[in-house]
Amino acid sequence: MSQIKVPVFSESVSEGTLLGWNVQPGQAVKRGDVLAEIETDKVVLEVIAQEDGVLKSVTKNEGDTVLSEEVLGELGAGEAGAAAPTADAPVTSADPSQSAGGESQARTEQAVPAPAAQGERRDDLSPAVRKIMAEKGLEAADVPATGPRGNITKADALGAQPGQRPAAQAQAAVQLPAGARPEERVPMTRIRQKIAERLKEVQDTTAMLTTFNEVDMKPIMDLRRKYQDQFVAKHDIKLGFMSFFVRAATEALKQFPVVNASVDGKDIIYHGFYDIGIAVSTDRGLVVPILRDTDQLGLADIEKGIGEFAKKARANKLSMEDMSGGTFTITNGGTFGSMMSTPIINAPQSAILGMHNIVERPVVVNGEIVIRPMMYVALSYDHRIIDGRDSVQFLVTIKNLLEDPARLLLDL
Structure with a gap:
C-alpha cells in the first residue's frame, strides 16, 4: 500500500x-x-x-x-473493483439541494443551465471531466448533468456512452416563470482570485501611465507573404506577428535598460537578461509563460516557443517554472478585436507592451494619402522609475524596427 x-x-x-x-x-x-x-x-x-x-x-x-x-x-495491489468507495468518497446526489455531507443547502439564487445541444461546447467542465470526455469521444449532449449546479461530474462522464443521449437531456428545457430573474453565485477559481489580487496590487503600488503609438504593419505583412512558404518548409511552423514584436521589444530593451528593470523597495534592479512573458488567455484566466533569453532566439525559435506555450495552456499543462520570473511582458488584445487598451503591468516588472487589432486606415506617406494596415500599440509603465522620455522613445524604437524589419536582421 x-x-x-x-x-x-x-x-x-x-x-x-x-x-x-x-x-x-x-x-x-x-x-x-x-x-x-x-x-x-x-x-x-x-x-x-x-x-x-x-x-x-x-x-x-x-x-x-x-x-x-x-x-x-x-x-x-489488487484487482479492479476490489475496493468500494470509502466514507470520504464523493457523493453524487440527484437532488441539487443536498450537499456532499447530506446537509440541506438552499440555492434560491441558482438557475439550472439548460441541457447542451448536440455539438455545443460547455465551458463549465473541469479538466478531469474534459479529459474523460475527450478520451471517450463524448459530446456534452451525451452526458447527463447531475452536478449541484447542473454541471457534468466525473461520474457522469465515466458512465456515459457516445451517441446515447440521456432521457433527461432529451427533455425540453425547464421553463422559468414569466418575469423570472435568475442568478447564480459561482466561486472564483484560485487562479482568478490571484489575478484579481495582483491587478489590484499593481494599481495600488505603482505610478502606472500609458503611452501610445501606431505601427504600419505593411512591411512585416509583405515579408511574411513573401517568405511564409519557405519558412514553414524549413522550420515546420508558421511565421506570425508575435515573433517580430518579441525581437523588436528585445532590441528596444537593450537600448532602454530601465524598461527591463524592476523595483525592490528603494532599489532599482537592472536585469542583464531578457525574459519576455507572453500573455495567454485560458478558460481559467490569463497566464503569462516566459520566453527565456530572447536576445539569443531567432524568429523560428520564438514561434516554436509560443506555439508550445499555447498547447500547454489549452491542456492546463503549464508548469510553475514556465511562468516564473520574466522582465517584460507582451499582450495581444488584437486577437479578440481590441482596437486600443491600457494594459496593466505584470508585477514586479515595470512595463508591458500591448498589441491591438490591425485595421486598414488612411495615412499620409510622402505627402500622399494611402490606405495602410495600421496597429495601435501601447506601453504601460511604472512612472516611479521610467520617465516619459524613455517610455516614448522605447515605443518609437519598436515602431521603427517593425516598420523597417531589415533593422532587426542588421542590428541597427
Whole structure:
C-alpha cells in the first residue's frame, strides 16, 4: 500500500484546490496515469500514479483545500473493483439541494443551465471531466448533468456512452416563470482570485501611465507573404506577428535598460537578461509563460516557443517554472478585436507592451494619402522609475524596427 500525495508546491504557493479525481476507488491504474488534478493560484497540477495498482481509498474530495505533500488517498495491489468507495468518497446526489455531507443547502439564487445541444461546447467542465470526455469521444449532449449546479461530474462522464443521449437531456428545457430573474453565485477559481489580487496590487503600488503609438504593419505583412512558404518548409511552423514584436521589444530593451528593470523597495534592479512573458488567455484566466533569453532566439525559435506555450495552456499543462520570473511582458488584445487598451503591468516588472487589432486606415506617406494596415500599440509603465522620455522613445524604437524589419536582421 502506498500513499498518494499532493505534489510539492513552489515557495510562493501555500495551498491548492482539488479539482477532482479521474478514477474512482476500486479502479485499476497504471504507472504514469493522472489520478487527480489540483488547482493552485498559478497552475493546474497533475497527481501522477507512481506505480501500477488499484485506488483503494481517497481522503480528499473535489473542492477540498490541500497542502503541499498532503495525503490524498492510498494506492494498493489488487484487482479492479476490489475496493468500494470509502466514507470520504464523493457523493453524487440527484437532488441539487443536498450537499456532499447530506446537509440541506438552499440555492434560491441558482438557475439550472439548460441541457447542451448536440455539438455545443460547455465551458463549465473541469479538466478531469474534459479529459474523460475527450478520451471517450463524448459530446456534452451525451452526458447527463447531475452536478449541484447542473454541471457534468466525473461520474457522469465515466458512465456515459457516445451517441446515447440521456432521457433527461432529451427533455425540453425547464421553463422559468414569466418575469423570472435568475442568478447564480459561482466561486472564483484560485487562479482568478490571484489575478484579481495582483491587478489590484499593481494599481495600488505603482505610478502606472500609458503611452501610445501606431505601427504600419505593411512591411512585416509583405515579408511574411513573401517568405511564409519557405519558412514553414524549413522550420515546420508558421511565421506570425508575435515573433517580430518579441525581437523588436528585445532590441528596444537593450537600448532602454530601465524598461527591463524592476523595483525592490528603494532599489532599482537592472536585469542583464531578457525574459519576455507572453500573455495567454485560458478558460481559467490569463497566464503569462516566459520566453527565456530572447536576445539569443531567432524568429523560428520564438514561434516554436509560443506555439508550445499555447498547447500547454489549452491542456492546463503549464508548469510553475514556465511562468516564473520574466522582465517584460507582451499582450495581444488584437486577437479578440481590441482596437486600443491600457494594459496593466505584470508585477514586479515595470512595463508591458500591448498589441491591438490591425485595421486598414488612411495615412499620409510622402505627402500622399494611402490606405495602410495600421496597429495601435501601447506601453504601460511604472512612472516611479521610467520617465516619459524613455517610455516614448522605447515605443518609437519598436515602431521603427517593425516598420523597417531589415533593422532587426542588421542590428541597427
